[in-house]
Amino acid sequence: MQKIIDLLKRTGYTEYESKAYIALLQNEGVTAYQISKDSGIPRARIYDVLGSLLEKGIVTKNEVEDKIYYQPLPVDVFLKKTTEDWQDDFSSLSNSLNSLKQKQKTAVAKVVEIREKDTILTYIRSIIENAQQKVIVSMWDDLYELLAEDLREISKKVPVHGITLHVENGIETVDKHRSTFFTEKPNSNSWFIVSVDSSQLIYGPSISEDMNAFYTNDPVHIRLLEDYIWHDVLVNRVVSRSENHMEDWVKEERAKFFMDDR
Incomplete structure (x- = not known):
């Protein structure tokens, strides 16, 4: 009750x-x-x-x-009335909030923490749905499976680029990351980045119920993380066109650079 x-x-x-x-x-x-x-x-x-x-x-x-x-x-009438009232209130609230947003002359650059899996997924889906120019992504299969339908739908309207890991039958315009020592490590962090129109971006660690992520509209953050995705795409393409021993060389150089076994 x-x-x-x-x-x-x-x-x-x-x-x-x-x-x-x-x-x-x-x-x-x-x-x-x-x-x-x-x-x-x-x-x-x-x-x-x-x-x-x-x-x-x-x-x-x-x-x-x-x-x-x-x-x-009666219950059926009550439910219909409640639904209609809620939809009217939601529409009015949406219009009012958007009118306030439009009055902002300049957007304030910010980085905001988002908590809880469902909230993060809702936030990601919202910015993807509103994409006007492009979507750039970097994500592993666990998150991709949850967003596959949203990404395929928006890919009919705007270009979708980036790179995915362990994803089968993904969007053709998104590169598939090669298997490496790093990607196959059991403790590898499944970081993700979703950038929309180079104006909004959400990034975070592995997907889980108590996960947290970050939203930003800061141009510096967005440029750096989009460049990170492009670098990953570029290296992946270069290595895939090179001889097999190139992968071992990349592994060695990575270890030298970070001075650990990440």
Whole structure:
């Protein structure tokens, strides 16, 4: 029951409004006293709660022999009304927020931390969907599988370039990273970068439930990370066209440069 109440609260109803509506569904055509008794809403509050639901059109009342009986809106009608109200509110909110955004004369360069897997995925999908010029990516198969549909859809509108690791049947315009000592190490970090229109970029470590990532619109960050992707693409193409022992040379030079076995 509490789960239903929590869901109703997320759609804009208060705790008491949710309890009152549920009580009416379970026992239609009853008085305020009975609703208070069934729902656990204090009698001192029940009339205010029912008055609020009447204003919202969620319940109706009928007076019979000096007593007022309340009826709930049928579930299918309630759900349709709630959906329509939410869509209207969302549309109004979207227009209002976008109008505020358009009033900003210059964008402030920023780097913002994003937490939690679903929030990060929603953020990435949002900037991909709004791409106007290009999308540049660098990612491993775990994240690519979650974004494959979004990337294929936007690739019909704008160019998508970059590089992927361990991805099969990816977008043709995105390079496939060769297998190397580094990519096959069990503890290799599956870093990702998603850049859109060279104006928005999200990057972070391996995908997980408690992951964190970073969003930036800072031109310096974006230029550096896009250049990093291009460098990775270029090296991958050069090595793939060279003799086999080139890979061993790259491995040795990498170790010398970083002075570790990363």
